[in-house]
Amino acid sequence: MSRILQDRDERRPETHPLTFRLNDDGTPVMLEAYREQQGYASVERAFRDLTSKTLIEELKTANLRGRGGGGFSAGLKWSLTMQGEGIPRGYIVCNADEMEPGTFKDRLLLEQQPHLLIEGMILAGFANNAYQGYIFMRGEYVDAARTVQRALDEARAAGWLGRDVAGSGWDFDIALHTGAGRYICGEETALINSLEGKRANPRAKPPFPGQSGAWGKPTVVNNVETLCNVPSIVLHGADWYQGLSQGKSGDGGTKLYGVSGKVKRPGLWELPMGTPATELMERAGGMREGHTLKTWLPGGGSTGFLLPEHLELALDFDTIGNAGSRLGTGLIAVVADDQSVVSLTRNLEEFFARESCGWCTPCRDGLPWSVKLLQALEAGEGERGDIDLLESLAVDLGPGRTFCAHAPGAAMPLASAIHYFREEFERGVTRGQGVAHADPIPVGSV
Amino acid sequence: MTQTSTSTATPIATDAFVLHDEDRAAIAHERDHYPHPQAASIEALKIVQRRHGWVPDAAIDAIARELGVSPASVEGVATFYSLIFRQPVGRHVILLCDSSSCFLTDYEALRDAFFEHLGIGFGQTTPDGRFTLLPVCCLGACDRGPALMIGDDTHGPVAPEEIPTLLEAYA
Ligand SMILES: Cc1cc2nc3c(=O)[nH]c(=O)nc-3n(C[C@H](O)[C@H](O)[C@H](O)COP(=O)(O)O)c2cc1C
Ligand code: SF4
Numbered sequence: 001m002s003r004i005l006q007d008r009d010e011r012r013p014e015t016h017p018l019t020f021r022l023n024d025d026g027t028p029v030m031l032e033a034y035r036e037q038q039g040y041a042s043v044e045r046a047f048r049d050l051t052s053k054t055l056i057e058e059l060k061t062a063n064l065r066g067r068g069g070g071g072f073s074a075g076l077k078w079s080l081t082m083q084g085e086g087i088p089r090g091y092i093v094c095n096a097d098e099m100e101p102g103t104f105k106d107r108l109l110l111e112q113q114p115h116l117l118i119e120g121m122i123l124a125g126f127a128n129n130a131y132q133g134y135i136f137m138r139g140e141y142v143d144a145a146r147t148v149q150r151a152l153d154e155a156r157a158a159g160w161l162g163r164d165v166a167g168s169g170w171d172f173d174i175a176l177h178t179g180a181g182r183y184i185c186g187e188e189t190a191l192i193n194s195l196e197g198k199r200a201n202p203r204a205k206p207p208f209p210g211q212s213g214a215w216g217k218p219t220v221v222n223n224v225e226t227l228c229n230v231p232s233i234v235l236h237g238a239d240w241y242q243g244l245s246q247g248k249s250g251d252g253g254t255k256l257y258g259v260s261g262k263v264k265r266p267g268l269w270e271l272p273m274g275t276p277a278t279e280l281m282e283r284a285g286g287m288r289e290g291h292t293l294k295t296w297l298p299g300g301g302s303t304g305f306l307l308p309e310h311l312e313l314a315l316d317f318d319t320i321g322n323a324g325s326r327l328g329t330g331l332i333a334v335v336a337d338d339q340s341v342v343s344l345t346r347n348l349e350e351f352f353a354r355e356s357c358g359w360c361t362p363c364r365d366g367l368p369w370s371v372k373l374l375q376a377l378e379a380g381e382g383e384r385g386d387i388d389l390l391e392s393l394a395v396d397l398g399p400g401r402t403f404c405a406h407a408p409g410a411a412m413p414l415a416s417a418i419h420y421f422r423e424e425f426e427r428g429v430t431r432g433q434g435v436a437h438a439d440p441i442p443v444g445s446v
Numbered sequence: 447m448t449q450t451s452t453s454t455a456t457p458i459a460t461d462a463f464v465l466h467d468e469d470r471a472a473i474a475h476e477r478d479h480y481p482h483p484q485a486a487s488i489e490a491l492k493i494v495q496r497r498h499g500w501v502p503d504a505a506i507d508a509i510a511r512e513l514g515v516s517p518a519s520v521e522g523v524a525t526f527y528s529l530i531f532r533q534p535v536g537r538h539v540i541l542l543c544d545s546s547s548c549f550l551t552d553y554e555a556l557r558d559a560f561f562e563h564l565g566i567g568f569g570q571t572t573p574d575g576r577f578t579l580l581p582v583c584c585l586g587a588c589d590r591g592p593a594l595m596i597g598d599d600t601h602g603p604v605a606p607e608e609i610p611t612l613l614e615a616y617a
Contacts, residue, residue, distance in 0.1 A: 001600075002589065101545035104586040139492070139529050140541065140585060142598040175479040180488050181528030183583050197480075197487035198519070199526040215481050260547040260588035267589050301546050301584075333547050333588070347549045355583065 001026050001143070002108035005267035005283065013038065015244065017232035018225070018254060019270040022112050028147045031154040034115040040160055042231035043122050047168045050234070052083070055127045059230065061238035063252040067105075068095055068186075068223030069300060069328045070405075071251075071317035074230070081210035082218040083129040090218035092124045093195065093209075094227055096137040096144075097179060097186035101301030101351060102333040105256040106224035108268055110137065110144035113228070114151035118174060120227035122160065123234055125172040128220050133174035136191055138181075145178050152176060183355035187404050188221040189213075190357065201357050202404035229253055249274025249316035257315065258331035259284040262291050262339075268331075274314035277332055281311060291336035295420065299328025301348050302409025304416035305341070325416065341421040342428060345413060346374035352410035362396045363407035369393060370414060377428030384432055387425050391418055463504030465512060469493050473512055483513040487523045491530050500531040528582075535578040536571040538616045541595040544581040547588035551603065556592045559606030563613075576616070 003026055004011070004019050011020045021029045021037045031039070046055060060075030081090075094117060098106040109117060121133045137145055152174055155161045161173050177195055179185050185194045189203035192214045213219020233241045233253075241252045251273045257280050258268040264285030271279065277296070287293055295305045298315065304325035306313075313319050320327040335344060353367035370393050376382045397411035418425055465473070476489040490509045495501050501524055510517040524530050531539075542560065544553055560579060564572050571578040585600060587593035593602030596616055604612060 002586075098586050099583045101584040102547045102588050103584065104588045107586040138586075140582065140595060140600075143600075177479070177485075178489070178492070179527070180492060180530050181583070182526065194488070195485060196482065197484040197515075197523060199522050258589065260591060261550045266591075297546070331588070333550060335550060339550060344546060344549060347544070348546055351545055351583070 001111060002104055003267060004108060004270065005265065006269055011270065016254065016270045017236075017244070018109070018116070018228055018256060019113075021116075022108075026112060028112050028114065028151075030151065031115060031158060034113075038235065039115055040119055040166075042234040043119060043126075043160065043166060046123055046126055046234055047166060047170075052127045052129060055123065055234060058238050059127075059233060062233045062241040063238075063250065064226065064229050064233060064241070065251050065317055066223060067225035067229070067255070067329070069100065069302070069326070071327060074222060074226055077210065077222075078124070078127055078220060080208070081128045081220055088217050089129050089131040091214045091220070092121050092128060092130045092133040092174075093188075093191065093214065093219055093221045094121055094133065094135045094224055095186060095188065095191060095221055096135050096141070096224045097183075097191060098141075098224070099138060099183040099186055100299075100329050101348065102260055102297060103258075103300050103329040103331050104260070105258060105268060105329065105331060107141060107144060108256065109224050109228050110141060111147055114148045115155065116228045116231060117148070117224055118151060118155050118160070120230040121174055122165065122172060123230045124220055124222065124227060126170065128218070130218075130220065131171060131173075133172065134195060134214075135174060135176050136185070136195055137176060137178050138185070139179045140181075141178075145176060149176050182357075183351075184357045184404075184406060187406060190404070191221065192219060199357075201359050202406075204403055225256055245273040245316075248272050249314050250318065251316045255315070255330050259334065260331065261296075261334035262288045262336045263334060264288055274316040274319070276314055277311040280315075280332060281334075287334065287336060291338065293334055294337040294339065295335045295341060297328075297333045297335075297413065298325050299330045299332065301351060302326070302405075302412055303328040304412040305335075305420055306416075307420060326412065340378070341417050341424050342374065342378050345417040346371065346378050348413050349374055349410060352406065356406060357404075360402040360407065363402050363410070366393050366397050366407070367410055370397075370410075377425055380428050380430055382425075382429040382431065384429055386429060387418060387422065390414060390425075394418070463502065463508045465494070465505075465508050466497055469497060470512065473509070477513065484515045484519065486513060487515065487520050488527065488530075491520070491524055491527075495531060499537075500534050528580075534571070536576050538576060538597050539578045539580060541580055541582035541585070543583070543585040543587070543591070543593045545584035547584065548591040548593055551591035553592040556594075556604060556606055556609075559609055563609050577613070 013020045056078045064074045065071040184190045185200045187202050190200040194200040209219040244253050254270050255273045260266045317327045349370045356363045358364045373386050394411040394415040397407040399408045472493045473490045477483045477486040494505045506520050510520045585593050587602050590602030
């Protein structure tokens with residue numbers, strides 16, 4: 001079970017739209033309690049006052065950016081989804097596959113506040129003229145699946161799902177789909193293939209899912225946290241939402257931030273978008289006794305390393321992007337001074353190598369190769385030229401050379417680790433240049 | 447591939463698998479959620495696995511027949527996903543998170559302690575058939591690293607010396 005480390009008194013409806021309803025003991029907020037705290041009020045407002053167009057406009061103005069890691073404007077995505085005469089009604093797919101290393105935020109929302117997600121999906125369905133929603137949840141989230149299924153049943157029984165939603169004359173339902181492992185399922189087009197009962201290989205884009213997605217119909221894929229932001233925007237408006245970030249960021253709203261690694265109090269907090277990592281570190285109680293911070297990942301394994309001096313930066317998409325990394329999922333992982341960056345990078349690249357779907361050569365072959373080189377450096381058996389080779393691999397894995405962002409994601413920590421900690425890598429070089437590691441067809445890892 | 451009594455060919459194992467009635471009903475229920483039955487492939491595999499512990503080859507054909515899709519398609523799916531087991535596993539499957547946040551909270555020491563305690567490595571089952579040990583992607587329990595799952599239960603943080611007590615609950 002995930003826990004929010006903020007007391008109920010701090011979490012207020014005006015400032016903490018994602019978490020104000022959460023129970024301090026972590027038990028799920030089910031329909032009755034949810035309804036008593038503004039639950040489904042945004043759906044009533046949308047049916048009464050809004051059209052698809054005005055809802056999407058509101059979302060655009062709010063500048064809600066995708067919380068799955070990419071930061072793409074949700075309003076813009078919805079405005080590009082095909083709908084209208086002659087176009088079949090499609091799907092809303094919630095990406096609840098959460099497997100990005102270091103990310104544990106969607107679990108909280110799924111386990112403890114399933115109706116907020118359902119409410120957000122109903123609004124997405126209304127705005128995008130979809131007739132069916134799917135929650136694609138990773139198979140390991142067993143408790144979350146039970147809670148979400150219970151909430152779906154409650155919502156259907158109360159008329160919020162199914163035929164003639166809340167007397168609006170409009171039909172929309174949601175089904176839960178649980179996965180069976182593999183990180184790549186989180187990539188939105190791989191997720192659509194997986195939903196269709198196929199192997200989770202990504203699809204070439206275009207066409208984008210909004211044009212032709214699941215079963216060839218217009219499909220909107222959004223992250224759990226993104227969808228959970230929509231109800232409060234619809235209820236209180238874009239200006240209010242913009243104000244939540246208190247001038248700390250041009251991105252609107254709040255963010256579920258978190259810290260993991262050797263800190264005193266690892267956990268999750270809902271804070272204004274653009275809160276600096278220094279505040280997260282304070283809330284986490286700082287590093288554990290005897291440790292100091294060496295470096296950190298701002299938002300998952302596919303983001304680039306940053307230094308302690310970057311802790312002051314606003315944790316938002318543009319600021320962290322300008323610093324050479326990515327905000328990603330916004331849950332930071334800290335590395336202590338006595339922990340090896342070479343070993344951690346090896347661990348990360350092992351993950352990406354194992355999870356590659358195998359479609360593109362740079363990803364399928366380059367990642368195991370990088371693991372081999374990193375293992376040698378870690379063991380102090382690296383050869384002269386290995387570090388340069390790793391750097392060139394990072395370029396070959398970079399954007400534009402593969403079908404999906406898995407390989408560029410893997411390149412980010414690799415390139416930044418060498419950039420900031422080259423001397424740690426150099427310490428692993430003990431041999432002259434040979435051919436031992438320069439095997440162009442490496443043996444796959446695990 | 448129905449078997450006839452006059453056939454001289456030796457019956458092959460694939461003909462033998464019969465889906466349990468409850469499982470057929472559960473698969474039919476899942477199938478109704480989608481515009482195409484193929485979409486229920488993964489659920490069907492999971493339903494069969496829940497009953498048998500793993501998915502034998504013969505079950506692939508049975509599922510394919512049930513859904514009206516090709517066995518190759520079901521097989522392709524069954525071999526792609528890491529939580530579908532294509533060989534027998536122990537009574538309890540231990541999924542040990544090996545991703546970065548657990549790595550940063552001493553996953554490797556925990557892994558080595560599991561290897562030692564169980565006397566097996568990843569992908570192996572204890573000789574008494576009690577446990578199978580597998581690595582798993584980030585479990586989304588990074589605030590409790592190092593984390594793991596045993597069956598449906600998530601545990602963390604787990605210290606190496608806690609392993610014996612932890613495993614007692616799983617007979
Ligand atoms: C390899 C890979 C894995 C991903 N995993 C996830 C995931 O688990 N959850 C998620 O929401 N987005 C994930 N994404 C991003 C999705 O492709 C997609 O951009 C996102 O779901 C869109 O939602 P958003 O705009 O609301 O963020 C992943 C992307 C890649 C390349
Ligand atoms: S980049 Fe990797 S994961 Fe993505 S499609 Fe290519 S091989 Fe598959």
